[in-house]
Amino acid sequence: MLKSATPEATKLYSKKYETLNYEHLGQTNLSVSQAGFGGYRVHISVDEHRQALEYALTHGINLIDTSSNYANGGSEELIGAAFKNLSEEKKLKRDEIVIVSKVGYLQGQNFQLSQQLKQQGKPFPDLVEYGSGLEHCIHPDFLADQLTRSLNRLQMKTIDVYLLHNPEYYLLWAHKQGMDLEEARTEYYRRIEQAFMQLEIEVQNGRIQFYGISSNTFPIPSKHYDFTSLEKVWDIAESISKNHKFRVVQMPMNLFETGAATEPNLSDNQSPLKFAEIKKIAVLVNRPLNAFSGNHMKRLVTLETSVEFDQDALQEKFSQIVNMESDFVSNILPVLNADEDTQKKFSGYFSSGSYLSTNWQKLGPYWQWIESQALFLTDQISHAVQQVNDLPDKSKETIKWLDDYVELFNTLLGYLTLYLGEKISKENKIHFDKIKDINKVLNKCESLQELALSALLNSDGVTTTLVGMRRKEYVQDVLNILKQSKINLPKDFWINTNKQ
Template sequence: MILGNATAEGTKAYMESFADLQHCELGRTGLLVSQAGFGCYRVDVSVEEHRMALRKALQCGVNLIDTSANYGDGGSEELVGAVLEEMIAAGEAGREQVVVVSKAGYLQGQNYLLSQERKREGRPFPDLVSYGPGLEHCIHPVFLADQLTRSLARLRMERLDVYLLHNPEYYLMAAKQENVPPETARAEYERRLELAFRHLEREVEQGRIGCYGISSNTFPARRDDVTFTSLEDVLALAEKVSAAHHFRVIQLPMNLVETGGMTEANQAGGKSVLELAVENELGVLINRPLNAIVGGRLVRLADGDAVPVDVASVQTQVERLAEAERSLKEKLLAAVLEDDQEREEAADKLSAGRLLQEHWRSFSSAEHWREVQGQFLVPTVQTGIRKLLESGKLTTAAAEWVEAYVDGVNGVLPEVTAYYQWKGAEQVRAITSRAEAAAADWAGAGRASHLALRALRSTQGVSSVLVGMRRAAYVEDVIAELKETVAIKPRRAEWEALS
C-alpha cells in the first residue's frame, strides 16, 4: 500500500530538482506539476515498454500521471500502482512528489460485466445510462464509491490526489438519442452532477481523494449544443453543494485544430472555458494535444513522410486484386473445395481487393488504416490462403493464383499506407504553417509535436498537457520540448488565428 498523497512541499521540491524545466501550479490545489503529464490512455501493466516509459518520465521531470478506471480495463491503473510502488520502495520517488489523477464513469469490460451481474441480482447501479452494446455510463454515488474503491486497490494507494467524473455528458448524448426535450435533459444532468459532487465532498472528508472535478469533451462545445457541459453551471452547482467545495480541476480536449477551449465564447461575458477556469483558479488538464479531428478524420500532429503517391497506380493494383478474386471464385475454387459453403467462406476471406475498391481512400487516418490492416484485412487473407493450402487439392492453376495473389496483396498494402502518410503529412504541414504564423515564439519549435505542445503549455490557464508517452523515446521527445523556455500568456488572439 502506497501511503500519503502529493503535497505542496513535495511537488515544489521535485520541480526544483529539474531547474531546466518549466512547471505550473495546478489551480489552487497548492501543487506544482510538470507542463506535460503522462497520459495513460493506451498503457497497460502487462507491457514492459510501458513500465519503462513511465519510470523514465518520473525520472526526467514528469510528475503528473493521468489515468482512468476504464483505461486498459483497469490495466492502466495497475501499471501506475506497480511502477510507483517499486520506485518509492527503491527511494527513486516520493508519493508526496507525484500528482495522480484518475477518473470514473464508464462501464466497459469488467465494469460492464459487473453491471450485468448486479442487474441479474436485482440491484442495478442507479441512474445507469445504456449507451450502446457493451457500453454504459454512470456517475451515481453508489457507482462512484464502488469505482473509487477498485481504483485505489489497483493503484495500491490510500488516497488519490484528483478524481474526475469521466465524460458525464454521456447522459446528454443518450438523452439526445432518445429525443428527451433539451430543458428536461439539462435539469436531469444537473441533478446527477449535484448528487455526484455531494458524494465526492464526502470522499474528500474521508480522505480518499484530495479534490475532484470533471473531464468532459463538451466543455469547449457551442453553448447551443445539447451535449454542452457549461463550466459556469458546474461551478454554480459546486457552490450550491458547499461554499468550501473541493471542485478544483477540469480536463478537456484542445489542440492546434480544435481550439474551442480558448476560442469558443460559451461562458457568460463572452469568456471561453479556459478563460473562466483562469478566473476561478482551476487546474486545467488538456487531452488529445496531438490527435486532431479534421473534417471528421483523425490527424496525428506529428512529423511524417510527405512523398506524393500515385493514386491511379494504387487504384490499378486494387482493381487487379479484385479481378483475381473474381477469377478465383468463378473458375478455380470448384476444383479445390467441394462444399458450397466452404467455397463461399474462402471467397469471402479472399476479398481484400473488393474491400479496398470500396474503402481504400475513405479511412479516417493512417492510424485507422493500420488498425484495419493489422487487425482485420491481413488476418482475414491469411485465413483464406491457409484454407486453400490445407485443402490438399490445390491445382497447379490455384497454386499459381495463390502465389500471385499474395504478391499482389503485399504490394498494394504498403502503397495504401504511404498514401495515408502522405495525406496526413500534408494536413499537418498546413496546420503547423498556420500555427507558426500565429505566434513568433511558436515558430521555433521545429517539430510538429513540439509545436503542438508548445502552443498549449505557453497558454495561460493550461496546467499540464497530457501526452501518451508509451515509449522511452516519446518521453525523451517531450522532455526536449519542455526544456525550451516559452512565455506563458493569455494568447487568445493566437488561437483565434488558428481557428
C-alpha cells in the same frame, strides 16, 4: 500501500529538474509538470508501456492521467505496478507524483458487472443505458464501488484527483429520448450535485484529495443540448461547501478545437479557460495531438515519407491482384476440398484486392488506416490463408497461389499506406505553415506536433497538457519540448488559429 501527493514533496521533485517548468495545480498547492503522462492506451501487459512510464516519472513528468475504463483497468494496473517497482528501487516516492483518475464509464468488465447486478435485481441507480456494451453512471453507489476498485488496481490508499468522466452522456441519452432541454439539464445538474456530495465524503475519508470533472462539452457552444457549464458546476460545489475540493477540470483543446480558449459560453462572455483562471481551477488539456475536424480525427503530427507515392505503380499492383483473385475463383476454388458454403467464404475473403481497387481513394484517414483498417484486412487475409492451408489434398498450384497472393497483398497495403501518408503529410504541412505565418513566435517549431504542444504549454490558464507517451522515445520528444524557453504567445493566438 503508498501515500498521496503533497505540496512539499512535489515542489522538491520539481527542483530536481531545473530545465523543466512546473505549475501549481490550481488551489491544491501541488506542483505539477506542464506535460502529463496520458494513460489512455497503455496496459500492464506491455513492457514497452511500463518502460515509457518509468522513464517519464524519473525524468521530470510527475502527473499521470488514467481512468477506470482505460484498457479495461489495465492502465491503472500498469501505474500501480510501475510505482511499486520504482518505490522498491528507491527511485521515486509516492508523495512526489500526482495521480489523476476518472469514473463514469461501464465498459468491458464494468459492463459485465452491471449486467450481473441487473440479473440479481440490484442495478446501479441512475444508470444511463447508452448503447450496446456501453453504460454510464455517476451515482454515489457507483462512485464508491469504482473508487475501491481503482485504488486496488493502483495499489494506493489515495487518488490525488478524481474526476467524473464525461457525465454529459446523460444529456446525450436524454436527447435521444426526446426529453425537454430544461428538464434534462435540471436532472443533469442534480446528478452532478449528488456526485459532488459523495466525493466530498470520499475526501473526508481520505480516499481522494480533490475532485472535478472531465468533459468534452465544457468548450462547446451553450446552445448545444449536451453543453456542460463550468460556471454551473462551480456554483454547485460552492453551494455544498465554501471549503469544497472541486479544484480540477479536464477538457479537449488543440489547434483545431480551440473552444476552451475561444468559446464565450459563460457569463460575461467568458471562455471556460478564462473562467477557470479567475476561479483558480486547474485545467488539464487532453487530445493535444488528436483533433476532431468535421467528422474525422486528425493527428497533429508531421509525417515524413522517405519514398514518393507512385500512382502508376499502385494501379499496376491493383491490376495484378484483381487478375489473381479472378484466377482463384476460376481455377483454384473449384478444386479445393471444401463444401459449397466454405467456398463462398473463400471467394469473399479473396476479393479484398478487387474491393480496394475501386475504393482506395475513399480510405483513411491515415491513422485510422494504420490502426484499424489495414490491420483488419491483414488479419482477414491471414485467417483465410490459414483456413485454406488446413484443407487436405492441396495442389502445388494452390500453395504457390497463396504464397504469391500474400506477398502481392502486403505490397499493395504498403503502396496504400504510402498514398495515405503522403496525403495527410501535405494536409498537415498546409496547416503547419498557416499557423506559423500568423504567429511568428512559433517559427522555430520544426514539426506540427512541436507547434501544437508549444502553443498549449505557453497558454494562460492551461495547467498541464496530457500527452500519450507509450514509448520511451515519445517521452524524450515531449521532454525536449518542455525544456525549451517560454514563449510569449500573443493574446489573440487561439482566436486567430480558430479562424484558420
